[in-house]
Amino acid sequence: MGVTGIGGVFFRSVDPEARAAWYRDHLGIEAGADRVWSQEAGTTVFAPFPAESDYFAENQSFMLDLRVTDLDELVARLESEGIAVERRPEWDAGGFGRFARIHDPEGLPIELWESAG
Template structure:
Protein backbone atom coordinates (compact mmCIF):
# COMPACT_ATOMS: atom_id res chain seq x y z
CA UNK A 1 0.00 0.00 0.00
CA UNK A 2 1.30 3.46 -0.92
CA UNK A 3 1.30 5.59 2.26
CA UNK A 4 -0.55 8.91 1.89
CA UNK A 5 -0.39 11.73 4.42
CA UNK A 6 -2.92 14.13 5.90
CA UNK A 7 -3.51 17.10 3.58
CA UNK A 8 -5.23 19.37 6.12
CA UNK A 9 -7.80 19.65 8.90
CA UNK A 10 -11.32 19.01 7.62
CA UNK A 11 -13.07 19.77 10.87
CA UNK A 12 -12.94 20.25 14.61
CA UNK A 13 -15.93 18.92 16.54
CA UNK A 14 -16.58 19.10 20.27
CA UNK A 15 -19.36 18.36 22.74
CA UNK A 16 -21.19 21.14 24.59
CA UNK A 17 -23.93 21.18 27.22
CA UNK A 18 -25.94 23.51 24.96
CA UNK A 19 -24.56 23.62 21.39
CA UNK A 20 -26.89 26.44 20.30
CA UNK A 21 -25.85 28.70 23.19
CA UNK A 22 -22.20 27.81 22.57
CA UNK A 23 -22.55 28.77 18.88
CA UNK A 24 -24.25 32.05 19.91
CA UNK A 25 -21.41 32.81 22.36
CA UNK A 26 -18.74 32.26 19.69
CA UNK A 27 -20.74 34.45 17.30
CA UNK A 28 -21.15 37.28 19.84
CA UNK A 29 -17.67 37.20 21.40
CA UNK A 30 -15.35 35.94 18.64
CA UNK A 31 -17.26 36.95 15.51
CA UNK A 32 -17.72 33.42 14.11
CA UNK A 33 -20.58 33.36 11.58
CA UNK A 34 -22.16 30.28 13.19
CA UNK A 35 -25.28 28.39 12.14
CA UNK A 36 -26.87 25.28 13.64
CA UNK A 37 -23.97 23.35 12.06
CA UNK A 38 -21.22 25.61 13.39
CA UNK A 39 -19.08 27.52 10.92
CA UNK A 40 -17.18 26.61 7.76
CA UNK A 41 -13.80 28.21 7.09
CA UNK A 42 -12.72 28.42 3.44
CA UNK A 43 -9.14 28.49 2.21
CA UNK A 44 -7.16 27.77 -0.97
CA UNK A 45 -5.52 24.40 -1.61
CA UNK A 46 -1.72 24.71 -1.34
CA UNK A 47 -1.12 22.20 -4.15
CA UNK A 48 -3.70 23.87 -6.44
CA UNK A 49 -4.68 27.47 -5.44
CA UNK A 50 -7.54 27.38 -7.97
CA UNK A 51 -9.32 24.91 -5.62
CA UNK A 52 -11.05 25.94 -2.41
CA UNK A 53 -10.81 23.81 0.71
CA UNK A 54 -12.89 24.00 3.86
CA UNK A 55 -12.54 23.32 7.57
CA UNK A 56 -15.74 22.78 9.59
CA UNK A 57 -15.99 23.88 13.25
CA UNK A 58 -19.03 22.36 14.98
CA UNK A 59 -20.53 21.84 18.41
CA UNK A 60 -22.42 18.64 19.26
CA UNK A 61 -24.73 17.74 22.13
CA UNK A 62 -22.87 16.26 25.08
CA UNK A 63 -25.11 13.18 24.67
CA UNK A 64 -24.17 12.53 21.04
CA UNK A 65 -22.99 9.04 20.16
CA UNK A 66 -21.30 10.29 16.97
CA UNK A 67 -17.84 10.24 18.61
CA UNK A 68 -18.20 6.62 19.84
CA UNK A 69 -16.44 4.36 20.51
CA UNK A 70 -14.20 7.17 21.81
CA UNK A 71 -15.21 8.54 25.21
CA UNK A 72 -13.55 11.91 24.49
CA UNK A 73 -15.45 15.20 24.14
CA UNK A 74 -13.86 16.16 20.83
CA UNK A 75 -13.04 14.76 17.41
CA UNK A 76 -10.71 16.02 14.70
CA UNK A 77 -11.51 15.38 11.04
CA UNK A 78 -8.36 15.01 8.90
CA UNK A 79 -8.39 15.54 5.14
CA UNK A 80 -6.61 12.63 3.48
CA UNK A 81 -6.32 10.51 0.39
CA UNK A 82 -8.00 7.22 1.32
CA UNK A 83 -6.94 3.92 -0.22
CA UNK A 84 -9.02 1.33 1.71
CA UNK A 85 -12.70 0.44 2.40
CA UNK A 86 -14.67 3.65 2.90
CA UNK A 87 -18.17 5.14 3.01
CA UNK A 88 -19.03 7.50 0.14
CA UNK A 89 -21.42 10.46 0.26
CA UNK A 90 -22.09 13.40 -2.10
CA UNK A 91 -19.58 15.53 -0.13
CA UNK A 92 -16.76 13.02 0.18
CA UNK A 93 -15.45 9.72 1.48
CA UNK A 94 -15.09 8.85 5.19
CA UNK A 95 -13.47 6.24 7.42
CA UNK A 96 -12.87 6.26 11.18
CA UNK A 97 -9.97 5.01 13.30
CA UNK A 98 -8.90 5.28 16.95
CA UNK A 99 -5.55 6.65 18.02
CA UNK A 100 -3.30 5.39 20.80
CA UNK A 101 -5.36 7.08 23.56
CA UNK A 102 -8.79 6.07 22.22
CA UNK A 103 -9.62 9.33 20.43
CA UNK A 104 -11.86 8.81 17.40
CA UNK A 105 -10.26 10.19 14.24
CA UNK A 106 -12.41 10.82 11.18
CA UNK A 107 -10.54 10.62 7.89
CA UNK A 108 -12.14 12.58 5.03
CA UNK A 109 -11.41 12.80 1.32
CA UNK A 110 -13.58 15.65 -0.03
CA UNK A 111 -15.17 15.65 -3.47
CA UNK A 112 -14.12 18.41 -5.86
CA UNK A 113 -17.45 20.17 -5.09
CA UNK A 114 -16.62 20.25 -1.34
Template sequence: MKNRVTGIGGIFFKSEDPDAAKAWYKKHLGLDTDNYGCTFWWKDKKGNDCSTQWSPMDKETSYFEPSKNQFMMNFRVENLDELLKTLKAEGVTLVGEPESYDYGKFGWILDAEGNKIELWEPVDKVFLK
Protein backbone atom coordinates (compact mmCIF):
# COMPACT_ATOMS: atom_id res chain seq x y z
CA MET A 1 0.00 0.00 0.00
CA LYS A 2 1.32 3.40 -0.96
CA ASN A 3 -0.49 5.61 1.57
CA ARG A 4 -1.68 4.27 4.88
CA VAL A 5 -2.31 7.24 7.18
CA THR A 6 -3.03 10.59 5.53
CA GLY A 7 -3.56 12.74 8.62
CA ILE A 8 -4.95 13.05 12.12
CA GLY A 9 -8.70 12.44 12.13
CA GLY A 10 -9.23 13.15 15.78
CA ILE A 11 -8.06 13.20 19.35
CA PHE A 12 -10.47 11.76 21.90
CA PHE A 13 -9.86 11.75 25.62
CA LYS A 14 -11.69 10.88 28.82
CA SER A 15 -12.77 13.79 30.98
CA GLU A 16 -14.27 14.13 34.45
CA ASP A 17 -16.69 16.71 33.03
CA PRO A 18 -16.71 16.91 29.22
CA ASP A 19 -19.02 19.96 29.15
CA ALA A 20 -16.78 21.88 31.55
CA ALA A 21 -13.73 20.88 29.49
CA LYS A 22 -15.36 22.14 26.29
CA ALA A 23 -16.33 25.41 28.03
CA TRP A 24 -12.77 25.89 29.36
CA TYR A 25 -11.18 25.33 25.95
CA LYS A 26 -13.73 27.64 24.33
CA LYS A 27 -13.16 30.43 26.86
CA HIS A 28 -9.39 30.21 27.19
CA LEU A 29 -8.23 28.87 23.83
CA GLY A 30 -11.05 30.00 21.57
CA LEU A 31 -12.12 26.57 20.35
CA ASP A 32 -15.46 26.68 18.54
CA THR A 33 -17.03 23.87 20.56
CA ASP A 34 -20.31 22.04 20.12
CA ASN A 35 -21.85 18.87 21.62
CA TYR A 36 -19.02 16.75 20.22
CA GLY A 37 -16.06 19.02 20.93
CA CYS A 38 -14.44 21.02 18.16
CA THR A 39 -13.92 20.34 14.47
CA PHE A 40 -10.82 21.82 12.86
CA TRP A 41 -11.04 22.39 9.10
CA TRP A 42 -8.02 22.35 6.82
CA LYS A 43 -7.07 21.61 3.21
CA ASP A 44 -4.93 18.71 2.13
CA LYS A 45 -2.18 19.12 -0.46
CA LYS A 46 -4.73 18.51 -3.25
CA GLY A 47 -6.95 21.33 -1.93
CA ASN A 48 -9.66 19.05 -0.52
CA ASP A 49 -11.56 20.16 2.58
CA CYS A 50 -10.59 17.93 5.53
CA SER A 51 -11.51 17.82 9.20
CA THR A 52 -9.91 16.81 12.47
CA GLN A 53 -12.10 16.28 15.54
CA TRP A 54 -11.15 17.14 19.13
CA SER A 55 -13.49 15.56 21.68
CA PRO A 56 -13.51 15.24 25.46
CA MET A 57 -15.60 12.19 26.37
CA ASP A 58 -17.16 11.00 29.61
CA LYS A 59 -14.65 9.31 31.91
CA GLU A 60 -16.85 6.18 31.96
CA THR A 61 -16.92 5.74 28.16
CA SER A 62 -16.31 2.21 26.94
CA TYR A 63 -15.47 3.48 23.44
CA PHE A 64 -11.72 3.10 24.01
CA GLU A 65 -11.96 -0.56 25.13
CA PRO A 66 -10.18 -2.89 25.22
CA SER A 67 -7.56 -0.19 25.93
CA LYS A 68 -7.61 1.13 29.48
CA ASN A 69 -5.95 4.41 28.51
CA GLN A 70 -7.49 7.86 28.84
CA PHE A 71 -7.18 8.72 25.14
CA MET A 72 -7.68 7.38 21.64
CA MET A 73 -6.21 8.70 18.42
CA ASN A 74 -8.08 8.62 15.13
CA PHE A 75 -6.07 8.54 11.91
CA ARG A 76 -7.42 9.45 8.47
CA VAL A 77 -6.76 6.74 5.87
CA GLU A 78 -7.35 6.43 2.12
CA ASN A 79 -8.56 2.84 1.78
CA LEU A 80 -9.72 1.34 5.07
CA ASP A 81 -10.61 -2.12 3.76
CA GLU A 82 -7.24 -2.61 2.07
CA LEU A 83 -5.35 -1.20 5.05
CA LEU A 84 -7.12 -3.51 7.51
CA LYS A 85 -6.26 -6.53 5.32
CA THR A 86 -2.62 -5.42 5.18
CA LEU A 87 -2.41 -4.78 8.93
CA LYS A 88 -3.98 -8.15 9.73
CA ALA A 89 -1.44 -9.88 7.46
CA GLU A 90 1.31 -8.03 9.34
CA GLY A 91 0.05 -9.43 12.66
CA VAL A 92 -1.63 -6.26 13.95
CA THR A 93 -4.60 -6.90 16.28
CA LEU A 94 -7.91 -5.76 14.79
CA VAL A 95 -10.69 -4.79 17.20
CA GLY A 96 -14.32 -5.43 16.29
CA GLU A 97 -15.80 -5.18 12.82
CA PRO A 98 -15.49 -2.17 10.49
CA GLU A 99 -18.49 0.18 10.46
CA SER A 100 -19.80 2.50 7.73
CA TYR A 101 -21.70 5.76 8.05
CA ASP A 102 -22.52 8.60 5.67
CA TYR A 103 -19.42 10.44 6.97
CA GLY A 104 -17.03 7.54 6.42
CA LYS A 105 -15.83 4.07 7.31
CA PHE A 106 -14.21 3.14 10.61
CA GLY A 107 -11.99 0.31 11.80
CA TRP A 108 -10.01 -0.23 14.99
CA ILE A 109 -6.65 -1.75 15.85
CA LEU A 110 -4.36 -2.03 18.87
CA ASP A 111 -0.84 -0.62 18.76
CA ALA A 112 2.18 -2.37 20.29
CA GLU A 113 1.31 -1.01 23.76
CA GLY A 114 -2.39 -1.93 23.63
CA ASN A 115 -3.69 1.54 22.77
CA LYS A 116 -6.86 1.42 20.69
CA ILE A 117 -6.42 3.32 17.43
CA GLU A 118 -9.36 4.35 15.28
CA LEU A 119 -8.85 4.36 11.50
CA TRP A 120 -11.22 6.55 9.49
CA GLU A 121 -11.78 6.68 5.74
CA PRO A 122 -13.58 10.05 5.78
CA VAL A 123 -16.32 11.60 3.70
CA ASP A 124 -15.67 15.20 4.78
CA LYS A 125 -18.20 16.75 2.41
CA VAL A 126 -21.04 15.42 4.60
CA PHE A 127 -19.97 17.87 7.33
CA LEU A 128 -19.97 20.82 4.95
CA LYS A 129 -23.72 20.66 4.24
Protein backbone atom coordinates (compact mmCIF):
# COMPACT_ATOMS: atom_id res chain seq x y z
CA MET A 1 0.00 0.00 0.00
CA GLY A 2 1.34 3.44 -0.85
CA VAL A 3 1.11 6.44 -3.14
CA THR A 4 0.48 5.51 -6.77
CA GLY A 5 0.47 8.92 -8.44
CA ILE A 6 -0.81 12.47 -8.31
CA GLY A 7 -4.57 12.56 -7.84
CA GLY A 8 -5.05 16.27 -8.48
CA VAL A 9 -3.50 19.70 -8.58
CA PHE A 10 -5.46 22.38 -6.73
CA PHE A 11 -4.63 26.07 -6.70
CA ARG A 12 -6.34 29.33 -5.84
CA SER A 13 -7.64 31.56 -8.61
CA VAL A 14 -9.10 35.03 -8.91
CA ASP A 15 -11.47 33.78 -11.65
CA PRO A 16 -11.65 29.96 -11.54
CA GLU A 17 -14.11 29.63 -14.43
CA ALA A 18 -12.07 31.79 -16.82
CA ARG A 19 -8.84 30.09 -15.82
CA ALA A 20 -10.36 26.63 -16.31
CA ALA A 21 -11.61 27.71 -19.75
CA TRP A 22 -8.10 28.92 -20.68
CA TYR A 23 -6.60 25.52 -19.80
CA ARG A 24 -9.35 23.73 -21.75
CA ASP A 25 -9.18 26.01 -24.81
CA HIS A 26 -5.41 26.31 -25.17
CA LEU A 27 -4.05 23.08 -23.68
CA GLY A 28 -6.96 20.65 -23.93
CA ILE A 29 -7.04 20.05 -20.17
CA GLU A 30 -10.43 19.51 -18.56
CA ALA A 31 -9.89 21.78 -15.58
CA GLY A 32 -12.24 22.46 -12.69
CA ALA A 33 -13.26 20.88 -9.41
CA ASP A 34 -16.10 19.02 -11.14
CA ARG A 35 -13.94 17.73 -14.03
CA VAL A 36 -11.65 14.75 -14.37
CA TRP A 37 -8.70 14.81 -16.75
CA SER A 38 -7.54 11.35 -17.85
CA GLN A 39 -3.88 11.51 -18.79
CA GLU A 40 -1.53 9.16 -20.52
CA ALA A 41 0.80 7.14 -18.33
CA GLY A 42 4.29 8.54 -18.20
CA THR A 43 7.08 10.01 -16.18
CA THR A 44 6.39 12.55 -13.43
CA VAL A 45 9.06 14.54 -11.65
CA PHE A 46 8.16 15.56 -8.09
CA ALA A 47 10.92 17.89 -6.93
CA PRO A 48 11.15 20.63 -4.30
CA PHE A 49 13.39 23.43 -5.57
CA PRO A 50 15.58 25.61 -3.36
CA ALA A 51 13.83 28.82 -2.31
CA GLU A 52 16.48 30.88 -4.10
CA SER A 53 16.14 28.99 -7.43
CA ASP A 54 15.84 31.18 -10.51
CA TYR A 55 14.35 28.40 -12.66
CA PHE A 56 10.94 30.07 -12.34
CA ALA A 57 9.69 33.34 -10.87
CA GLU A 58 10.41 34.00 -7.21
CA ASN A 59 6.80 35.08 -6.58
CA GLN A 60 5.47 31.66 -7.67
CA SER A 61 5.61 28.79 -5.19
CA PHE A 62 5.29 26.17 -7.93
CA MET A 63 5.37 25.60 -11.67
CA LEU A 64 3.38 23.12 -13.72
CA ASP A 65 5.33 20.88 -16.06
CA LEU A 66 3.16 19.27 -18.72
CA ARG A 67 4.28 16.39 -20.93
CA VAL A 68 3.51 17.11 -24.59
CA THR A 69 3.96 15.58 -28.02
CA ASP A 70 5.05 17.61 -31.06
CA LEU A 71 6.29 20.62 -29.13
CA ASP A 72 6.91 22.65 -32.29
CA GLU A 73 3.32 22.26 -33.47
CA LEU A 74 1.94 23.14 -30.03
CA VAL A 75 4.19 26.21 -29.76
CA ALA A 76 3.10 27.41 -33.21
CA ARG A 77 -0.58 27.00 -32.28
CA LEU A 78 -0.18 28.76 -28.93
CA GLU A 79 1.67 31.67 -30.57
CA SER A 80 -1.08 31.94 -33.21
CA GLU A 81 -3.56 32.21 -30.32
CA GLY A 82 -1.60 35.16 -28.91
CA ILE A 83 0.17 33.29 -26.11
CA ALA A 84 3.79 34.29 -25.50
CA VAL A 85 6.12 31.28 -25.60
CA GLU A 86 9.65 31.35 -24.24
CA ARG A 87 12.37 28.97 -25.47
CA ARG A 88 15.98 28.81 -24.26
CA PRO A 89 18.69 26.57 -25.72
CA GLU A 90 20.03 25.77 -22.24
CA TRP A 91 16.68 24.21 -21.26
CA ASP A 92 17.14 21.60 -24.02
CA ALA A 93 20.82 20.91 -23.28
CA GLY A 94 20.45 18.40 -20.44
CA GLY A 95 19.39 15.43 -22.56
CA PHE A 96 15.91 15.19 -20.99
CA GLY A 97 14.12 16.50 -24.06
CA ARG A 98 12.91 19.87 -25.30
CA PHE A 99 11.15 22.57 -23.31
CA ALA A 100 9.11 25.72 -23.77
CA ARG A 101 7.49 27.96 -21.19
CA ILE A 102 4.18 29.79 -21.14
CA HIS A 103 2.16 31.47 -18.38
CA ASP A 104 -1.52 31.06 -17.61
CA PRO A 105 -3.79 34.14 -17.33
CA GLU A 106 -2.86 34.61 -13.66
CA GLY A 107 0.90 34.30 -14.24
CA LEU A 108 1.50 30.68 -13.24
CA PRO A 109 4.50 29.33 -15.19
CA ILE A 110 3.80 26.24 -17.28
CA GLU A 111 6.68 24.26 -18.68
CA LEU A 112 5.87 22.25 -21.81
CA TRP A 113 8.12 19.19 -22.00
CA GLU A 114 8.63 16.90 -24.98
CA SER A 115 10.56 13.94 -23.60
CA ALA A 116 13.75 12.80 -25.28
CA GLY A 117 12.69 9.17 -24.94
